[in-house]
Amino acid sequence: MPTLPNPFDRVRRLREADASRAHDPGAGRVPPGQVLTDKFPVLTYGSTPRVSRTDWRLQVWGRVAEPREWGWDAFVALPNRTQVCDIHCVTRWSKLDTEWTGIPFTEVMRQIQPLPGADHVMIHCHGGYTTNMALAELLDDDVMFAHTYEGKPLAPEHGGPMRLLVPKLYLWKSAKWVSGLEFIDANRPGFWERYGYHMHGDPWSEERFS
Ligand SMILES: Nc1nc2c(c(=O)[nH]1)N[C@H]1C(S)=C(S)[C@@H](COP(=O)(O)O)O[C@H]1N2
Ligand SMILES: [Mo]
Numbered sequence: 001m002p003t004l005p006n007p008f009d010r011v012r013r014l015r016e017a018d019a020s021r022a023h024d025p026g027a028g029r030v031p032p033g034q035v036l037t038d039k040f041p042v043l044t045y046g047s048t049p050r051v052s053r054t055d056w057r058l059q060v061w062g063r064v065a066e067p068r069e070w071g072w073d074a075f076v077a078l079p080n081r082t083q084v085c086d087i088h089c090v091t092r093w094s095k096l097d098t099e100w101t102g103i104p105f106t107e108v109m110r111q112i113q114p115l116p117g118a119d120h121v122m123i124h125c126h127g128g129y130t131t132n133m134a135l136a137e138l139l140d141d142d143v144m145f146a147h148t149y150e151g152k153p154l155a156p157e158h159g160g161p162m163r164l165l166v167p168k169l170y171l172w173k174s175a176k177w178v179s180g181l182e183f184i185d186a187n188r189p190g191f192w193e194r195y196g197y198h199m200h201g202d203p204w205s206e207e208r209f210s
Contacts, residue, residue, distance in 0.1 A: 063118035102146035124180030131190035
């Protein structure tokens with residue numbers, strides 16, 4: 001096992017940087033405290049899991065009427081859409097007008113019946129990463145399972161073959177190599193949330209840390 005940096009240290013460094021920074025108001029499309037970049041930085045805790053399309057799965061379990069599972073072919077056969085959106089990372093970069101193609105979350109929800117009270121979802125990933133979100137927010141029409149970025153298959157570093165994309169929240173909620181949706185009726189923290197990242201993560205109100 002390679003030695004990974006302690007996640008607590010990362011959160012402490014980000015917190016300290018916050019305290020020493022005067023926030024600019026962030027005009028128009030750039031949330032407060034964010035800086036625009038043309039690059040696409042890679043942020044992964046640990047190494048990039050290599051997940052082939054053949055091995056890729058999306059499983060649904062927890063507080064649902066019936067568990068579900070899709071393999072690659074069945075999943076990408078669901079209705080697809082292309083959208084252009086802005087993305088915002090808690091490490092303070094934002095990127096405008098990124099183009100993604102994938103399966104809208106709402107299309108997947110047509111085939112899932114959450115049990116009463118199942119108002120949150122723990123997102124699981126190949127490699128073990130997790131992040132938590134309110135179901136209501138996942139139902140936003142810009143949330144998708146993305147497999148194509150700027151017209152090309154999504155690169156492994158960015159979560160290929162399939163990642164979740166939640167443009168309205170900080171990018172740590174956009175789980176790469178997504179593998180599972182666990183429906184839960186009591187919200188609980190995912191990976192970074194356990195180390196002090198915010199349970200919600202709205203860039204416009206700077207919900208960086210809890
Ligand atoms: N599975 C998984 N998903 C993940 C991460 C991770 O470490 N593992 N990092 C998150 C964080 S902190 C960010 S900022 C974005 C970065 O996405 P990018 O590498 O495509 O820029 O992915 C998020 N999704
Ligand atoms: Mo991040």
